[in-house]
Amino acid sequence: xxxxxxxxxxxxxxxxxxxxxxxxxxxxxxxxxxxxxxxxxxxxxxxxxxxxxxxxxxxxxxxxxxxxxxxxxxxxxxxxxxxxxxxxxxxxxxxxxxxxxxxxxxxxxxxxxxxxxxxxxxxxxxxxxxxxxxxxxxxxxxxxxxxxxxxxxxxxxxxxxxxxxxxxxxxxxxxxxxxxxxxxxxxxxxxxxxxxxxxxxxxxxxxxxxxxxxxxxxxxxxxxxxxxxxxxxxxxxxxxxxxxxxxxxxxxxxxxxxxxxxxxxxxxxxxxxxxxxxxxxxxxxxxxxxxxxxxxxxxxxxxxxxxxxxxxxxxxxxxxxxxxxxxxxxxxxxxxxxxxxxxxxxxxxxxxxxxxxxxxxxxxxxxxxxxxxxxxxxxxxxxxxxxxxxxxxxxxxxxxxxxxxxxxxxxxxxxxxxxxxxxxxxxxxxxxxxxxxxxxxxxxxxxxxxxxx
Amino acid sequence: xxxxxxxxxxxxxxxxxxxxxxxxxxxxxxxxxxxxxxxxxxxxxxxxxxxxxxxxxxxxxxxxxxxxxxxxxxxxxxxxxxxxxxxxxxxxxxxxxxxxxxxxxxxxxxxxxxxxxxxxxxxxxxxxxxxxxxxxxxxx
Numbered sequence: 381x382x383x384x385x386x387x388x389x390x391x392x393x394x395x396x397x398x399x400x401x402x403x404x405x406x407x408x409x410x411x412x413x414x415x416x417x418x419x420x421x422x423x424x425x426x427x428x429x430x431x432x433x434x435x436x437x438x439x440x441x442x443x444x445x446x447x448x449x450x451x452x453x454x455x456x457x458x459x460x461x462x463x464x465x466x467x468x469x470x471x472x473x474x475x476x477x478x479x480x481x482x483x484x485x486x487x488x489x490x491x492x493x494x495x496x497x498x499x500x501x502x503x504x505x506x507x508x509x510x511x512x513x514x515x516x517x518x519x520x521x522x523x524x525x526x527x528x529x530x531x532x533x534x535x536x537x538x539x540x541x542x543x544x545x546x547x548x549x550x551x552x553x554x555x556x557x558x559x560x561x562x563x564x565x566x567x568x569x570x571x572x573x574x575x576x577x578x579x580x581x582x583x584x585x586x587x588x589x590x591x592x593x594x595x596x597x598x599x600x601x602x603x604x605x606x607x608x609x610x611x612x613x614x615x616x617x618x619x620x621x622x623x624x625x626x627x628x629x630x631x632x633x634x635x636x637x638x639x640x641x642x643x644x645x646x647x648x649x650x651x652x653x654x655x656x657x658x659x660x661x662x663x664x665x666x667x668x669x670x671x672x673x674x675x676x677x678x679x680x681x682x683x684x685x686x687x688x689x690x691x692x693x694x695x696x697x698x699x700x701x702x703x704x705x706x707x708x709x710x711x712x713x714x715x716x717x718x719x720x721x722x723x724x725x726x727x728x729x730x731x732x733x734x735x736x737x738x739x740x741x742x743x744x745x746x747x748x749x750x751x752x753x754x755x756x757x758x759x760x761x762x763x764x765x766x767x768x769x770x771x772x773x774x775x776x777x778x779x780x781x782x783x784x785x786x787x788x789x790x791x792x793x794x795x796x797x798x799x800x801x802x803x804x805x806x807x808x809x810x811x812x813x814x815x816x817x818x819x820x821x822x823x824x825x826x827x828x829x830x831x832x833x
Numbered sequence: 834x835x836x837x838x839x840x841x842x843x844x845x846x847x848x849x850x851x852x853x854x855x856x857x858x859x860x861x862x863x864x865x866x867x868x869x870x871x872x873x874x875x876x877x878x879x880x881x882x883x884x885x886x887x888x889x890x891x892x893x894x895x896x897x898x899x900x901x902x903x904x905x906x907x908x909x910x911x912x913x914x915x916x917x918x919x920x921x922x923x924x925x926x927x928x929x930x931x932x933x934x935x936x937x938x939x940x941x942x943x944x945x946x947x948x949x950x951x952x953x954x955x956x957x958x959x960x961x962x963x964x965x966x967x968x969x970x971x972x973x
Contacts, residue, residue, distance in 0.1 A: 449962035633969040
């Protein structure tokens, strides 16, 4: 036989027992040619284009799923940051565009469409300001649209004016979606060093340097890594890193295969594989459990950051060897609400916001899906975003803040979204003020790292 | 590997140029054939084309008639079993088969649906997956 008995069983075990799945196949579509001076025609062009490329996206992905026996959890679409092709629109018109995106997403049968976005790390155009103001209304009046705003980069520094605006936007979004535990905020990401080919919604968008249309894949498999680490038993850290790399190598290879096949079936070019360990609320599909299996008693214990750093780095190394098109975030995500282990650590009082922040310096993204009290002042949220952005630009990595000031809720209460978004305990935020710092406004200059030329 | 007529013509011209005009047609023919063959070997080494083979994995509580039921179903679809391996551990069995479905009139999806019924009848698990996924994961 060409394959060893154990090899075949290993694959079956990964897909059937350990929740290894392709987390998302995301079709990136450029909308740069969709602008028209008549808003109705603009909307029509957007709708038609998304349908033209995306109408068989779900069907094709399902066929590939069956053929290879690997489940594809999500089929999604990302578009050009909306503020770029449609810079001349007003706030009301942007809301109309969001509704068009929502309708198109519904009609091609996907759950999320991402790219209601603006890139304002250095400054805002008039249109970008209008789009940002439209975000709370766009997110509360649509179901499927996701939004992201990039407020800092290693090359440009941190745009504090944009952060202040965004913290108000986050508060407003929470208020407008208070009936559903402020779910709007779960669809809104504030980035520093955002990447252009990230397939993971909510932060996905189809970057300006991307082709007309492209298919990116996000793969995931915390359960697989968890079992491999458990099986390895008590080995030293170098050997543990080997174990992680071998596992990731295999799932990345499978991810690339699936991505290429879905792209081929859609008749579009294949972009990148994002090898991110993204947890889900399912039992065993958890980054926290991996960290615990590595040896810390609970997430938040001293040593957690080091363990996460090693995990993140091993994931990247294995991915690089397995695929020549690694991109996106590629590392370990540490959202709170989507990971039962993280939720338990917060509830047990072992994991604080500050420790999470430290962990984001070495994970692949940032403060993700964290619920905080609804009465947290906007200036404090601005401070949290600025801290996170600083970690990003100084370390030349992507960081993000997806934070939910749960309207009307206090520390210890829960927000519950069900499904992949999961549920989150409202975490304690320090009440000392950031007001006088953030209200200075302006821009934190680009760091030393930016001067590489 | 398939070569277009133009490509074959080009190879022939190159061969004639290399050998000169003094050789017979047979010699040229032979040289061209060898060249194409060597190209075939070259592409075979790099070959990344997917095959028509799928891997069937089945496991569950052991009882009489399982292999018979699976192979009968596959036989009905005209699937060619190229390899078969089985292990029994305690009360449980595991069967792995490599099957060529390119001879079948049905596609993978239809065969999967049919095998699902067989699996339900016998109360066992049967998975059919394209061979490529194993090749990608376990072979560099």
